[in-house]
Amino acid sequence: MRAPAWALITGAEVRMLCRSVPALVMGAMLPAALGLLIVWAEHDTGRAGRGTATGLQLAVLLALTTYTAGTTTLVARRSQSVLKRLRLSGASDTAVLTGVLLPSALLMLMQGAVMVVAGGGQLPGRAWALVIAVAAGLLVAGVFAVVTSAWTPAPELAQLTTAPLALAFLGGAFWAAGTPASEVEWWMLALPGVAVTQLTRLGWDEPGIGTAGGLAAAAALVIAAAAVAPLAVRAVRWDPRP
Template identity: 55%
Template structure:
């Protein structure tokens, strides 16, 4: 795992522009939240942070992860790695690990900006759970989407529905009072992540249900996605 992930981290580090942009996104939107919240105050700090968190998960962990897996498959790297002795799940996990780590760094930047503005979360552990569990769910969904993404060029199209489910779920959660978020709403990827982020600032009910929902999604989907994963571009 360390050897594989190390190589992927090195490849990511060879794109300094991508790293700078990855840092710019949460910084700029974090400042926007501070400005917009002072201006409108509609979503609340937790809701606004939750919306940004699902955006980070959707862009970096999910869409980035899908594209990376499709690219490595097209380069025949994944097929070659199966001759390494590593488990299939380890190979896939190692390839997308750097993007997951980058998502967490982006989330930390966001919290840093909000805290610096005097609006940090009252229960940071809940935000940490939201970030880690959301990133894990985004990564597992990336593996599942890569199954049906034959080339990296098509990733932008194949990831659209679930990326929208993250954004739309976030908006849906923000517009719904915490006590009214139902079980079936929690099945939409963005809802439990936003629910947890909101609870990190404002408290409220539904924390356990949101944690169970987001962990269940990853735990149920991961083995299926690894089992049906297409390793060879020629199938």
């Protein structure tokens, strides 16, 4: 039985990623190094708490691996006319975008697994909260990548065009980390980094965050993705920019 189009595109993207040593090193090593630095700091001080530290790690991976690297890949494939050819192949727009972005998401999950092991292998008591944080975070980062790629003329400029949203994602996580969970206001959840951190806090049952707060954080991520998705559909560019 023939594999679905998104799976075939993902397989091709993974092979191309593995052949590009610089892209693999930069895409895998830098976010992982920053995440492991957070693990080391938490082990050294113990001040943040496992849930908050995990939220910071997840925000780093989502911002740098899923969002920034995903945007770069989309722009590179567009400039090479790959997106246009894939669209003319009969695959749906959703399948094409999913197939191109999925390797970045898989790489982020692998990095996350390494950090869990580096952090002692401690899993949350409420695993569902961590699963929602990862899944909803990937959805938001992927939609943001599609939107940002439309305004990125060349792959070399992706580091610049993704900087504002990436910094907002990371800034939200650090803002939440510096704020007790019980003092995080509902309007702060508009920043995805805050919502992700609140969910990971719920997973490790940190004081000040309950199930209702975790569900509000999950809803904020879903609403953010739903609000940006129509813009992504209208803004996505398939042809190389002149």
